[in-house]
Amino acid sequence: MQLTRYLLMGVLYAAPLWVLAATEPTGPSVTPAVQSLHLNWLDRNVNPARNFYEFANGDWLRQNPIPPAYSSWGQFSILYRQNQKFIHQLLENAAKNTRVQPGSDAQKIGDFYYSGMDTAAVNAAGVAPLAAEFKRINEITNLAQLQADIAHLQMIGVNALFNFGQMQDFKNSSEVIGVASQGGLGLPDRDYYRKKGAKFAKIRKEYVQHIARTFTLLGDRKDAAAWEAGTVMYIETQLAKASMSDVEQRNPRAVYHVMDLARLDKETPGFSWQTYLANVGYSQIKSLNLAMPKFFRAMSWNLKSVPLSSWKTYLRWQLIDAFAPYLSKPFVDENFRMQSELTGAKKLLPRWQRVVRAEDNALGFAVGKLYVEKKFPPSSKAEALIILHSIRAALKSDLETISWMSPRTRKAAIKKLDLMGERIGYPGKWRDYSALEINRGPYVLNVIRANEFENRRELSKIGKPVDRNEWYMTPQTVNAYYDPSMNNINFPAGILQPPFFDPNAPMAVNYGAIGAVMGHEMTHGFDDQGSQFDGYGNLKNWWTLLDRLHFDKNVKCIVRQFSGYTVDRDLHVQGKLVTGEAIADLGGLKLAWRAFHASPYYKDAPTIDGFTPDQQFFLGFAHFWATNIRPEEARRLVTVDPHPPAQYRVNGTLANLPQFQAAFHVPKKSPMIHKDRCVIW
Numbered sequence: 001m002q003l004t005r006y007l008l009m010g011v012l013y014a015a016p017l018w019v020l021a022a023t024e025p026t027g028p029s030v031t032p033a034v035q036s037l038h039l040n041w042l043d044r045n046v047n048p049a050r051n052f053y054e055f056a057n058g059d060w061l062r063q064n065p066i067p068p069a070y071s072s073w074g075q076f077s078i079l080y081r082q083n084q085k086f087i088h089q090l091l092e093n094a095a096k097n098t099r100v101q102p103g104s105d106a107q108k109i110g111d112f113y114y115s116g117m118d119t120a121a122v123n124a125a126g127v128a129p130l131a132a133e134f135k136r137i138n139e140i141t142n143l144a145q146l147q148a149d150i151a152h153l154q155m156i157g158v159n160a161l162f163n164f165g166q167m168q169d170f171k172n173s174s175e176v177i178g179v180a181s182q183g184g185l186g187l188p189d190r191d192y193y194r195k196k197g198a199k200f201a202k203i204r205k206e207y208v209q210h211i212a213r214t215f216t217l218l219g220d221r222k223d224a225a226a227w228e229a230g231t232v233m234y235i236e237t238q239l240a241k242a243s244m245s246d247v248e249q250r251n252p253r254a255v256y257h258v259m260d261l262a263r264l265d266k267e268t269p270g271f272s273w274q275t276y277l278a279n280v281g282y283s284q285i286k287s288l289n290l291a292m293p294k295f296f297r298a299m300s301w302n303l304k305s306v307p308l309s310s311w312k313t314y315l316r317w318q319l320i321d322a323f324a325p326y327l328s329k330p331f332v333d334e335n336f337r338m339q340s341e342l343t344g345a346k347k348l349l350p351r352w353q354r355v356v357r358a359e360d361n362a363l364g365f366a367v368g369k370l371y372v373e374k375k376f377p378p379s380s381k382a383e384a385l386i387i388l389h390s391i392r393a394a395l396k397s398d399l400e401t402i403s404w405m406s407p408r409t410r411k412a413a414i415k416k417l418d419l420m421g422e423r424i425g426y427p428g429k430w431r432d433y434s435a436l437e438i439n440r441g442p443y444v445l446n447v448i449r450a451n452e453f454e455n456r457r458e459l460s461k462i463g464k465p466v467d468r469n470e471w472y473m474t475p476q477t478v479n480a481y482y483d484p485s486m487n488n489i490n491f492p493a494g495i496l497q498p499p500f501f502d503p504n505a506p507m508a509v510n511y512g513a514i515g516a517v518m519g520h521e522m523t524h525g526f527d528d529q530g531s532q533f534d535g536y537g538n539l540k541n542w543w544t545l546l547d548r549l550h551f552d553k554n555v556k557c558i559v560r561q562f563s564g565y566t567v568d569r570d571l572h573v574q575g576k577l578v579t580g581e582a583i584a585d586l587g588g589l590k591l592a593w594r595a596f597h598a599s600p601y602y603k604d605a606p607t608i609d610g611f612t613p614d615q616q617f618f619l620g621f622a623h624f625w626a627t628n629i630r631p632e633e634a635r636r637l638v639t640v641d642p643h644p645p646a647q648y649r650v651n652g653t654l655a656n657l658p659q660f661q662a663a664f665h666v667p668k669k670s671p672m673i674h675k676d677r678c679v680i681w
């Protein structure tokens, strides 16, 4: 299952950060992108007015089937894989270097990798490194101990019942508060427990069998293991039934319920928050955001009504589920068997790739420091900033001239943009890992200590002033994000390379690719969610009522449009879930187009092989979404991911854009023209 990354941070729910893509990055590199206008990717048998995504990428899609170890295969995964190979070398070298200072980042980077690659030791140890954790669970004899162990397990990275983390207070963005949010599920989302249909039912059946097989690996008898699996499924189903949907969570007000301890305890009879906070080591906290009260009421009711022995079974499951990927082969294989069910991947990734990924989670900024020293010259930053500033200027002129906005809303919108921070490449201050102990094994204990280190680092922010230097993504990440509470846009070094950004590519292509990415993040500040936060990152209305009504009406157009799309034949895209991302795609591409036209590059841009600069711009945009995906993964993403599927990010966006339709001479009534054209910004 997905592990530690978001576990205690609460960011996905309580402090939404809008990222560009949902890549669980993956991918063996075929050929590195050498030029970013790929005319050899085109399928010239497809009419661009019928399906532009297929026209731009058809040949590439056919010639690049998904490798067996992957659930999808596209430009994000290829670039990530290139990065991984590069980082792999750094880690190998670090592991070989025996003359490092003990306690230094270099020692930790090398030893973590060594412990992960030491398969002989990992396989010989089996589940033994977790013995102390299982013993703690076994020795629970009352609810107080159960509550204490839940807190402990959460701290080491186990998805035990709920998540506890920190967030900038939505209403006062200069303060950091604690946040408790729903969790505790082994399947990707509450919908997997609730949805009808044969495919979801099959996954539930497989999941129960997977839990049972895992318990037998722990030494339980077969009949006992089957019964235990039923118990786990029962508990998780209760939690899923009380969980808030992903769509509901998009409303920041719906996940904001700051309460003091007395009120908290009233919400969850039998579960003492004071005790919980003491157990995690932060008894000084006197209030927090109970993001999903309904979930926590159900949790406390279940804590009393479900027998203690069942809860112990549930915790054993969550413990092994969290750490199976770092244990001996039987556990790794069994864990993958379920992953395969969920994503369609046919083969386990090579070990080194799994270890590189784990290390990226554990020591990501220490690795990132090495990465940028070797991979990110200052010139890259300067060039990226030129494009970014031209897009910023396009948005400003848009806000200054947009016809439907009243002067009051306009003024506030421009102020928000002026206050929006921009960050390129990597943090100005590097993370301090000195308190984290990493050694040559057991591997899983390195992972556990890294989880705990990260969770404590996060929680220690509560009650302190916001650290505005911190980055949520590591420099090597192939992604980008807007943070509404910080009101800043962030572009890690990892995405500032081909095919997104290539100093040698035609500028038309760069604007269509990295320009669209930059416009996308900027637009998030003004999408249906971001627009509820002001320039200081506070959840505070700055709209006049009439302007807001006008905007909300436009937003509904996007919801309707994307709800009409399907994947795997019958599963509909959740229009209400992907609204913000679809708005950012549309707004971002439009800004990039305007910025390109206003730039000095436009005047001299050459026609290449018969493709005009505008056509190159839209090809550059379509190219970076070229992705093959397995049906299982497509279903999973439609269920959990706020981003639309790749082909609709291209076709759905372009169908609303007259600039595209003019560039490719798209005739009226073509599929690439959305008849109720949506205009947001």
Ligand SMILES: [Zn+2]
Pocket (backbone or CB within 6 Å): 018, 019, 020, 021, 520, 521, 524, 581, 584
């Ligand atoms: Zn986004």
